[in-house]
Amino acid sequence: MKSNNRIAAIDIGTNSFHLVIVELQQNNSFKLLDKQREVIRLGSHKGEDLSVISEGEIEKAVDILKNYKMLAEHYGASVRAVATSAVREAENKDKFVKTVKEKTGIDIEVIDGRTEAKLIFYGIMNAIDVTEKNVLCLDIGGGSSEFIYAEKGNPVITESVKIGAVRLSKKFFPDFILRKDSIEACQSYVEAQITYIKNLIEGKKIDQVIGASGTIVAAAILVQELFNKPVKKSINKLSFTSDELNFVYREIINRKTPAERISLPGMELKRADIIPAGIIILKTIFDLFGIKNITLSEYALREGIIYETILKQSTVKN
Structure with missing residues:
Protein backbone atom coordinates (compact mmCIF):
# COMPACT_ATOMS: atom_id res chain seq x y z
CA MET A 1 0.00 0.00 0.00
CA LYS A 2 1.64 3.28 -1.11
CA SER A 3 1.28 6.24 1.15
CA ASN A 4 1.66 9.65 -0.47
CA ASN A 5 3.73 10.91 2.44
CA ARG A 6 6.62 8.50 1.77
CA ILE A 7 9.02 9.03 -1.12
CA ALA A 8 11.85 6.83 -2.41
CA ALA A 9 14.36 8.86 -4.43
CA ILE A 10 16.80 6.98 -6.65
CA ASP A 11 19.91 8.67 -8.04
CA ILE A 12 21.26 6.66 -11.01
CA GLY A 13 24.77 8.05 -11.21
CA THR A 14 27.84 7.17 -13.26
CA ASN A 15 29.82 5.65 -10.38
CA SER A 16 27.07 4.62 -7.97
CA PHE A 17 23.33 4.30 -7.43
CA HIS A 18 21.79 5.86 -4.31
CA LEU A 19 18.42 5.31 -2.70
CA VAL A 20 16.89 7.38 0.08
CA ILE A 21 13.45 6.68 1.52
CA VAL A 22 11.84 9.42 3.57
CA GLU A 23 8.61 10.23 5.32
CA LEU A 24 7.26 13.73 4.82
CA GLN A 25 6.60 15.79 7.94
CA GLN A 26 4.04 18.53 8.58
CA ASN A 27 6.26 21.48 7.65
CA ASN A 28 7.53 20.10 4.31
CA SER A 29 10.62 18.65 6.00
CA PHE A 30 11.35 14.93 5.87
CA LYS A 31 12.52 12.11 8.14
CA LEU A 32 14.97 9.52 6.78
CA LEU A 33 13.63 5.95 6.90
CA ASP A 34 16.32 4.12 4.93
CA LYS A 35 19.24 4.68 2.58
CA GLN A 36 21.33 2.46 0.33
CA ARG A 37 24.33 2.92 -1.94
CA GLU A 38 25.76 0.54 -4.53
CA VAL A 39 28.93 1.17 -6.50
CA ILE A 40 28.27 0.46 -10.18
CA ARG A 41 30.06 2.01 -13.14
CA LEU A 42 27.96 2.91 -16.15
CA GLY A 43 29.65 3.49 -19.51
CA SER A 44 33.07 2.47 -18.22
CA HIS A 45 33.52 -0.79 -20.14
CA LYS A 46 32.73 -0.08 -23.79
CA GLY A 47 33.14 2.66 -26.35
CA GLU A 48 34.79 6.04 -26.27
CA ASP A 49 34.15 8.31 -23.28
CA LEU A 50 30.87 7.23 -21.58
CA SER A 51 29.16 6.44 -24.87
CA VAL A 52 27.83 2.89 -24.32
CA ILE A 53 26.29 1.14 -21.31
CA SER A 54 27.37 -2.50 -21.64
CA GLU A 55 25.05 -5.52 -21.32
CA GLY A 56 26.74 -6.45 -18.04
CA GLU A 57 26.23 -2.96 -16.65
CA ILE A 58 22.54 -3.04 -17.66
CA GLU A 59 22.08 -6.42 -15.91
CA LYS A 60 23.75 -5.20 -12.73
CA ALA A 61 21.72 -1.97 -12.82
CA VAL A 62 18.48 -3.95 -13.13
CA ASP A 63 19.45 -6.16 -10.14
CA ILE A 64 20.18 -3.13 -7.95
CA LEU A 65 17.01 -1.32 -9.01
CA LYS A 66 14.85 -4.42 -8.37
CA ASN A 67 16.14 -4.41 -4.79
CA TYR A 68 15.52 -0.68 -4.44
CA LYS A 69 11.95 -1.16 -5.74
CA MET A 70 11.30 -3.96 -3.22
CA LEU A 71 12.59 -1.78 -0.39
CA ALA A 72 10.40 1.15 -1.51
CA GLU A 73 7.38 -1.18 -1.61
CA HIS A 74 8.23 -2.47 1.87
CA TYR A 75 7.96 1.11 3.16
CA GLY A 76 4.94 1.90 1.00
CA ALA A 77 6.86 4.70 -0.71
CA SER A 78 6.30 6.12 -4.19
CA VAL A 79 9.42 5.91 -6.37
CA ARG A 80 11.07 8.72 -8.31
CA ALA A 81 14.24 7.76 -10.23
CA VAL A 82 16.57 10.21 -11.90
CA ALA A 83 19.54 9.38 -14.17
CA THR A 84 22.46 11.69 -14.83
CA SER A 85 25.61 11.91 -16.95
CA ALA A 86 26.31 8.32 -18.10
CA VAL A 87 22.70 7.59 -19.06
CA ARG A 88 22.00 10.94 -20.71
CA GLU A 89 25.06 10.53 -22.94
CA ALA A 90 24.80 6.82 -23.77
CA GLU A 91 24.05 5.91 -27.38
CA ASN A 92 21.84 3.12 -26.00
CA LYS A 93 20.09 5.36 -23.44
CA ASP A 94 16.62 4.39 -24.73
CA LYS A 95 17.39 0.69 -24.45
CA PHE A 96 18.62 1.16 -20.88
CA VAL A 97 15.51 3.10 -19.82
CA LYS A 98 13.17 0.63 -21.58
CA THR A 99 14.89 -2.46 -20.08
CA VAL A 100 14.73 -1.00 -16.56
CA LYS A 101 11.02 -0.20 -17.02
CA GLU A 102 10.24 -3.71 -18.33
CA LYS A 103 12.17 -5.54 -15.63
CA THR A 104 11.56 -3.36 -12.56
CA GLY A 105 8.54 -1.17 -13.35
CA ILE A 106 10.62 1.93 -12.56
CA ASP A 107 10.26 4.95 -14.86
CA ILE A 108 13.58 6.74 -15.19
CA GLU A 109 13.74 10.51 -15.76
CA VAL A 110 16.93 11.31 -17.67
CA ILE A 111 17.80 14.87 -16.69
CA ASP A 112 20.09 17.41 -18.33
CA GLY A 113 23.12 18.87 -16.59
CA ARG A 114 21.52 22.16 -15.55
CA THR A 115 18.55 20.35 -13.98
CA GLU A 116 21.02 18.10 -12.17
CA ALA A 117 22.85 21.17 -10.82
CA LYS A 118 19.57 22.73 -9.66
CA LEU A 119 18.48 19.53 -7.87
CA ILE A 120 21.89 19.25 -6.18
CA PHE A 121 21.44 22.80 -4.91
CA TYR A 122 17.95 21.94 -3.58
CA GLY A 123 19.58 19.12 -1.61
CA ILE A 124 22.36 21.34 -0.28
CA MET A 125 20.00 24.13 0.86
CA ASN A 126 18.15 21.57 2.98
CA ALA A 127 21.38 20.59 4.75
CA ILE A 128 23.03 23.99 5.14
CA TYR A 299 22.54 16.21 1.13
CA ALA A 300 22.88 16.30 -2.64
CA LEU A 301 20.94 15.17 -5.72
CA ARG A 302 18.71 12.54 -4.09
CA GLU A 303 17.52 14.89 -1.33
CA GLY A 304 17.03 17.53 -4.02
CA ILE A 305 14.72 15.10 -5.84
CA ILE A 306 12.70 14.74 -2.63
CA TYR A 307 12.55 18.50 -2.04
CA GLU A 308 11.39 19.15 -5.61
CA THR A 309 8.77 16.38 -5.31
CA ILE A 310 7.46 17.99 -2.10
CA LEU A 311 7.30 21.37 -3.88
CA LYS A 312 5.33 19.83 -6.76
CA GLN A 313 2.92 18.09 -4.38
CA SER A 314 2.28 21.26 -2.37
CA THR A 315 1.66 23.20 -5.62
CA VAL A 316 -0.89 20.60 -6.71
CA LYS A 317 -2.62 20.76 -3.30
CA ASN A 318 -2.83 24.54 -3.47
Whole structure:
Protein backbone atom coordinates (compact mmCIF):
# COMPACT_ATOMS: atom_id res chain seq x y z
CA MET A 1 0.00 0.00 0.00
CA LYS A 2 1.64 3.28 -1.11
CA SER A 3 1.28 6.24 1.15
CA ASN A 4 1.66 9.65 -0.47
CA ASN A 5 3.73 10.91 2.44
CA ARG A 6 6.62 8.50 1.77
CA ILE A 7 9.02 9.03 -1.12
CA ALA A 8 11.85 6.83 -2.41
CA ALA A 9 14.36 8.86 -4.43
CA ILE A 10 16.80 6.98 -6.65
CA ASP A 11 19.91 8.67 -8.04
CA ILE A 12 21.26 6.66 -11.01
CA GLY A 13 24.77 8.05 -11.21
CA THR A 14 27.84 7.17 -13.26
CA ASN A 15 29.82 5.65 -10.38
CA SER A 16 27.07 4.62 -7.97
CA PHE A 17 23.33 4.30 -7.43
CA HIS A 18 21.79 5.86 -4.31
CA LEU A 19 18.42 5.31 -2.70
CA VAL A 20 16.89 7.38 0.08
CA ILE A 21 13.45 6.68 1.52
CA VAL A 22 11.84 9.42 3.57
CA GLU A 23 8.61 10.23 5.32
CA LEU A 24 7.26 13.73 4.82
CA GLN A 25 6.60 15.79 7.94
CA GLN A 26 4.04 18.53 8.58
CA ASN A 27 6.26 21.48 7.65
CA ASN A 28 7.53 20.10 4.31
CA SER A 29 10.62 18.65 6.00
CA PHE A 30 11.35 14.93 5.87
CA LYS A 31 12.52 12.11 8.14
CA LEU A 32 14.97 9.52 6.78
CA LEU A 33 13.63 5.95 6.90
CA ASP A 34 16.32 4.12 4.93
CA LYS A 35 19.24 4.68 2.58
CA GLN A 36 21.33 2.46 0.33
CA ARG A 37 24.33 2.92 -1.94
CA GLU A 38 25.76 0.54 -4.53
CA VAL A 39 28.93 1.17 -6.50
CA ILE A 40 28.27 0.46 -10.18
CA ARG A 41 30.06 2.01 -13.14
CA LEU A 42 27.96 2.91 -16.15
CA GLY A 43 29.65 3.49 -19.51
CA SER A 44 33.07 2.47 -18.22
CA HIS A 45 33.52 -0.79 -20.14
CA LYS A 46 32.73 -0.08 -23.79
CA GLY A 47 33.14 2.66 -26.35
CA GLU A 48 34.79 6.04 -26.27
CA ASP A 49 34.15 8.31 -23.28
CA LEU A 50 30.87 7.23 -21.58
CA SER A 51 29.16 6.44 -24.87
CA VAL A 52 27.83 2.89 -24.32
CA ILE A 53 26.29 1.14 -21.31
CA SER A 54 27.37 -2.50 -21.64
CA GLU A 55 25.05 -5.52 -21.32
CA GLY A 56 26.74 -6.45 -18.04
CA GLU A 57 26.23 -2.96 -16.65
CA ILE A 58 22.54 -3.04 -17.66
CA GLU A 59 22.08 -6.42 -15.91
CA LYS A 60 23.75 -5.20 -12.73
CA ALA A 61 21.72 -1.97 -12.82
CA VAL A 62 18.48 -3.95 -13.13
CA ASP A 63 19.45 -6.16 -10.14
CA ILE A 64 20.18 -3.13 -7.95
CA LEU A 65 17.01 -1.32 -9.01
CA LYS A 66 14.85 -4.42 -8.37
CA ASN A 67 16.14 -4.41 -4.79
CA TYR A 68 15.52 -0.68 -4.44
CA LYS A 69 11.95 -1.16 -5.74
CA MET A 70 11.30 -3.96 -3.22
CA LEU A 71 12.59 -1.78 -0.39
CA ALA A 72 10.40 1.15 -1.51
CA GLU A 73 7.38 -1.18 -1.61
CA HIS A 74 8.23 -2.47 1.87
CA TYR A 75 7.96 1.11 3.16
CA GLY A 76 4.94 1.90 1.00
CA ALA A 77 6.86 4.70 -0.71
CA SER A 78 6.30 6.12 -4.19
CA VAL A 79 9.42 5.91 -6.37
CA ARG A 80 11.07 8.72 -8.31
CA ALA A 81 14.24 7.76 -10.23
CA VAL A 82 16.57 10.21 -11.90
CA ALA A 83 19.54 9.38 -14.17
CA THR A 84 22.46 11.69 -14.83
CA SER A 85 25.61 11.91 -16.95
CA ALA A 86 26.31 8.32 -18.10
CA VAL A 87 22.70 7.59 -19.06
CA ARG A 88 22.00 10.94 -20.71
CA GLU A 89 25.06 10.53 -22.94
CA ALA A 90 24.80 6.82 -23.77
CA GLU A 91 24.05 5.91 -27.38
CA ASN A 92 21.84 3.12 -26.00
CA LYS A 93 20.09 5.36 -23.44
CA ASP A 94 16.62 4.39 -24.73
CA LYS A 95 17.39 0.69 -24.45
CA PHE A 96 18.62 1.16 -20.88
CA VAL A 97 15.51 3.10 -19.82
CA LYS A 98 13.17 0.63 -21.58
CA THR A 99 14.89 -2.46 -20.08
CA VAL A 100 14.73 -1.00 -16.56
CA LYS A 101 11.02 -0.20 -17.02
CA GLU A 102 10.24 -3.71 -18.33
CA LYS A 103 12.17 -5.54 -15.63
CA THR A 104 11.56 -3.36 -12.56
CA GLY A 105 8.54 -1.17 -13.35
CA ILE A 106 10.62 1.93 -12.56
CA ASP A 107 10.26 4.95 -14.86
CA ILE A 108 13.58 6.74 -15.19
CA GLU A 109 13.74 10.51 -15.76
CA VAL A 110 16.93 11.31 -17.67
CA ILE A 111 17.80 14.87 -16.69
CA ASP A 112 20.09 17.41 -18.33
CA GLY A 113 23.12 18.87 -16.59
CA ARG A 114 21.52 22.16 -15.55
CA THR A 115 18.55 20.35 -13.98
CA GLU A 116 21.02 18.10 -12.17
CA ALA A 117 22.85 21.17 -10.82
CA LYS A 118 19.57 22.73 -9.66
CA LEU A 119 18.48 19.53 -7.87
CA ILE A 120 21.89 19.25 -6.18
CA PHE A 121 21.44 22.80 -4.91
CA TYR A 122 17.95 21.94 -3.58
CA GLY A 123 19.58 19.12 -1.61
CA ILE A 124 22.36 21.34 -0.28
CA MET A 125 20.00 24.13 0.86
CA ASN A 126 18.15 21.57 2.98
CA ALA A 127 21.38 20.59 4.75
CA ILE A 128 23.03 23.99 5.14
CA ASP A 129 21.32 27.34 5.66
CA VAL A 130 22.26 29.45 2.65
CA THR A 131 19.42 31.98 2.81
CA GLU A 132 21.62 34.85 3.98
CA LYS A 133 24.77 34.02 2.02
CA ASN A 134 26.24 33.99 -1.47
CA VAL A 135 27.60 30.50 -2.04
CA LEU A 136 29.50 28.49 -4.63
CA CYS A 137 28.43 24.82 -4.57
CA LEU A 138 30.42 21.98 -6.14
CA ASP A 139 29.58 18.34 -6.82
CA ILE A 140 32.17 16.09 -8.50
CA GLY A 141 30.51 12.91 -9.74
CA GLY A 142 31.59 9.99 -11.87
CA GLY A 143 30.65 11.52 -15.22
CA SER A 144 30.18 15.23 -14.63
CA SER A 145 30.81 18.02 -12.16
CA GLU A 146 28.21 20.58 -11.21
CA PHE A 147 28.82 24.22 -10.26
CA ILE A 148 26.09 26.32 -8.66
CA TYR A 149 26.44 29.96 -7.68
CA ALA A 150 23.54 31.07 -5.49
CA GLU A 151 22.66 34.41 -3.93
CA LYS A 152 20.64 34.18 -0.69
CA GLY A 153 19.12 30.81 -1.55
CA ASN A 154 18.47 31.63 -5.20
CA PRO A 155 20.54 29.65 -7.77
CA VAL A 156 21.82 32.25 -10.25
CA ILE A 157 24.32 30.09 -12.17
CA THR A 158 23.79 26.32 -12.64
CA GLU A 159 26.39 24.62 -14.81
CA SER A 160 27.36 21.02 -15.51
CA VAL A 161 30.74 20.14 -17.03
CA LYS A 162 31.74 16.80 -18.55
CA ILE A 163 34.53 16.12 -16.07
CA GLY A 164 34.09 13.33 -13.56
CA ALA A 165 36.19 10.72 -11.76
CA VAL A 166 35.09 7.78 -13.95
CA ARG A 167 35.14 9.73 -17.23
CA LEU A 168 38.63 11.18 -16.72
CA SER A 169 40.03 7.89 -15.39
CA LYS A 170 38.86 6.26 -18.63
CA LYS A 171 40.38 9.11 -20.68
CA PHE A 172 43.73 9.64 -18.92
CA PHE A 173 44.34 6.61 -16.67
CA PRO A 174 42.68 3.65 -18.45
CA ASP A 175 44.80 1.15 -16.51
CA PHE A 176 44.41 3.26 -13.29
CA ILE A 177 48.20 3.65 -13.10
CA LEU A 178 49.57 7.18 -12.68
CA ARG A 179 52.23 8.63 -14.95
CA LYS A 180 53.58 12.16 -14.81
CA ASP A 181 52.53 13.10 -18.37
CA SER A 182 48.98 11.74 -17.86
CA ILE A 183 48.60 13.66 -14.58
CA GLU A 184 49.69 16.89 -16.27
CA ALA A 185 47.44 16.25 -19.29
CA CYS A 186 44.47 15.60 -16.99
CA GLN A 187 45.10 18.83 -15.03
CA SER A 188 45.36 20.91 -18.23
CA TYR A 189 42.17 19.32 -19.57
CA VAL A 190 40.20 20.08 -16.39
CA GLU A 191 41.44 23.66 -16.38
CA ALA A 192 40.40 24.12 -20.03
CA GLN A 193 36.92 22.73 -19.29
CA ILE A 194 36.19 24.95 -16.27
CA THR A 195 37.80 28.28 -17.20
CA TYR A 196 34.48 29.57 -18.59
CA ILE A 197 32.81 28.97 -15.20
CA LYS A 198 35.55 30.91 -13.47
CA ASN A 199 34.80 33.76 -15.90
CA LEU A 200 31.06 33.51 -15.16
CA ILE A 201 31.56 34.01 -11.43
CA GLU A 202 34.54 36.38 -11.66
CA GLY A 203 34.00 39.36 -9.36
CA LYS A 204 31.00 37.83 -7.60
CA LYS A 205 31.05 37.76 -3.81
CA ILE A 206 31.40 34.25 -2.35
CA ASP A 207 30.78 33.91 1.40
CA GLN A 208 31.09 30.13 1.50
CA VAL A 209 32.09 27.21 -0.76
CA ILE A 210 30.02 24.06 -0.25
CA GLY A 211 30.78 20.60 -1.61
CA ALA A 212 28.64 17.48 -1.97
CA SER A 213 28.89 13.86 -3.08
CA GLY A 214 31.54 11.42 -4.31
CA THR A 215 35.03 12.82 -4.63
CA ILE A 216 34.55 15.72 -2.20
CA VAL A 217 33.17 13.45 0.53
CA ALA A 218 36.02 10.97 -0.12
CA ALA A 219 38.56 13.81 0.20
CA ALA A 220 36.99 14.96 3.48
CA ILE A 221 37.18 11.45 4.95
CA LEU A 222 40.84 11.14 3.91
CA VAL A 223 41.55 14.51 5.58
CA GLN A 224 39.80 13.30 8.77
CA GLU A 225 41.93 10.14 8.84
CA LEU A 226 45.27 11.55 7.76
CA PHE A 227 45.07 14.48 10.19
CA ASN A 228 43.64 12.33 13.02
CA LYS A 229 40.61 14.56 13.44
CA PRO A 230 37.81 13.44 15.79
CA VAL A 231 35.31 11.24 13.95
CA LYS A 232 31.87 12.80 13.68
CA LYS A 233 28.61 10.91 13.22
CA SER A 234 27.63 12.96 10.19
CA ILE A 235 29.70 14.44 7.38
CA ASN A 236 27.38 17.45 7.28
CA LYS A 237 29.29 20.72 7.82
CA LEU A 238 32.66 18.96 7.95
CA SER A 239 35.22 21.22 6.32
CA PHE A 240 38.76 21.09 5.04
CA THR A 241 41.29 23.66 3.82
CA SER A 242 43.29 23.99 0.61
CA ASP A 243 46.44 23.03 2.55
CA GLU A 244 44.79 19.85 3.79
CA LEU A 245 43.57 19.05 0.27
CA ASN A 246 47.09 19.60 -1.13
CA PHE A 247 48.46 17.13 1.42
CA VAL A 248 45.84 14.50 0.46
CA TYR A 249 46.49 15.19 -3.23
CA ARG A 250 50.22 14.48 -2.80
CA GLU A 251 49.54 11.29 -0.83
CA ILE A 252 47.27 10.00 -3.61
CA ILE A 253 49.42 11.08 -6.58
CA ASN A 254 52.55 9.53 -5.02
CA ARG A 255 50.83 6.14 -5.02
CA LYS A 256 50.98 5.00 -8.62
CA THR A 257 48.64 1.98 -8.46
CA PRO A 258 45.20 1.28 -6.91
CA ALA A 259 46.82 -1.39 -4.68
CA GLU A 260 49.16 1.26 -3.22
CA ARG A 261 46.31 3.76 -2.78
CA ILE A 262 44.15 1.28 -0.85
CA SER A 263 46.67 1.46 2.01
CA LEU A 264 45.81 5.14 2.63
CA PRO A 265 43.81 5.49 5.89
CA GLY A 266 40.22 6.38 5.02
CA MET A 267 40.45 5.21 1.39
CA GLU A 268 37.30 3.48 0.19
CA LEU A 269 38.24 0.19 -1.49
CA LYS A 270 36.00 0.73 -4.53
CA ARG A 271 37.25 4.27 -5.11
CA ALA A 272 41.00 3.62 -5.05
CA ASP A 273 41.14 3.24 -8.84
CA ILE A 274 39.30 6.47 -9.79
CA ILE A 275 40.32 8.74 -6.87
CA PRO A 276 43.33 10.30 -8.69
CA ALA A 277 41.12 11.74 -11.47
CA GLY A 278 38.62 12.99 -8.88
CA ILE A 279 41.26 14.62 -6.69
CA ILE A 280 42.91 16.26 -9.74
CA ILE A 281 39.52 17.80 -10.64
CA LEU A 282 39.02 19.04 -7.06
CA LYS A 283 42.53 20.47 -6.66
CA THR A 284 42.36 22.18 -10.06
CA ILE A 285 39.05 23.82 -9.08
CA PHE A 286 40.56 24.93 -5.74
CA ASP A 287 43.62 26.39 -7.50
CA LEU A 288 41.76 28.08 -10.36
CA PHE A 289 39.05 29.60 -8.14
CA GLY A 290 41.42 30.43 -5.27
CA ILE A 291 39.36 28.38 -2.77
CA LYS A 292 40.80 28.30 0.77
CA ASN A 293 38.12 26.26 2.55
CA ILE A 294 35.17 24.03 1.67
CA THR A 295 32.23 22.88 3.83
CA LEU A 296 30.45 19.59 3.18
CA SER A 297 26.75 19.08 2.64
CA GLU A 298 25.40 15.67 3.57
CA TYR A 299 22.54 16.21 1.13
CA ALA A 300 22.88 16.30 -2.64
CA LEU A 301 20.94 15.17 -5.72
CA ARG A 302 18.71 12.54 -4.09
CA GLU A 303 17.52 14.89 -1.33
CA GLY A 304 17.03 17.53 -4.02
CA ILE A 305 14.72 15.10 -5.84
CA ILE A 306 12.70 14.74 -2.63
CA TYR A 307 12.55 18.50 -2.04
CA GLU A 308 11.39 19.15 -5.61
CA THR A 309 8.77 16.38 -5.31
CA ILE A 310 7.46 17.99 -2.10
CA LEU A 311 7.30 21.37 -3.88
CA LYS A 312 5.33 19.83 -6.76
CA GLN A 313 2.92 18.09 -4.38
CA SER A 314 2.28 21.26 -2.37
CA THR A 315 1.66 23.20 -5.62
CA VAL A 316 -0.89 20.60 -6.71
CA LYS A 317 -2.62 20.76 -3.30
CA ASN A 318 -2.83 24.54 -3.47
